[in-house]
Amino acid sequence: MDTRRLAHHEFPILGRAYFLGGRASTSVKQVLREAGVDDAAIRRIAVACYEAEMNVVLHARSGYMAVDIYPDRVTIAVIDKGPGIENVDLAMTPGWSSATDEARALGFGAGMGLPNIREQADAMDIRTAKGDGVQLFLTFKREVTDDGAPPTGDSGTRG
């Protein structure tokens, strides 16, 4: 595993600020593009980040999304101050949701958030306890060229 960190960014997320939901993920997409991360990885990361961001917006008081870019991978941490998840196994079950009607009115809260995130990420670790917020850690592998170096600039790869 390559330990050289190429970039680090953090983006705040405000709980209940529905109209801002998705802005942090849009910013993440932007910095990944600028860093030359391949399009296929960006697409997976954007979907996972958006789901995770909406989880914070819908359930927590506040939080942030941290992005670390390495030559061979991108790691995302989504940390929130909120009610936490009492039963993670249950929350990982497609269709299970604790979302409010408000969340559903925004097109979320169908119980697909965490399962969707797990589907997109190469590795996922969730640490939480009731009343203690949620710390979500995701790893996404980047496309690496034959010589072992990550592509520079926009690779133009379509996945």
Next chain:
Amino acid sequence: MTLAGAVEVLKAQAVVPADDEQAPLSGCFAADLMSDVLAFGREGSLLITGLATDQAIRTAAIKHLVAVVIIEGKPVHSDLVETACEENVPVYQTPLSKYEACGLLMQAGLRPYRKGTATD
């Protein structure tokens, strides 16, 4: 089918018009749940939805969809328009119901997407 073709079939009006209405559509997906779109929507396709909120636009941008069509002539607020302009996501409005819109587009040959692979 192009976006212009779909717009005609749906009798849709542009709210935020596309720069290029001749853009080809790879398929179509209809949903009000954005998690479903995030999970199963495909790049280059059209989204038919009853969700007239910013989240429909951000979802379309994240999935690189060609355009969003809001059904049943639901009112579109200025916030949505602003987000669509920011994210460069074309938005249209049709008086048709979701069922009618999907039926007409299927009849016109636009292929559907479902979980897994696209159907031919």
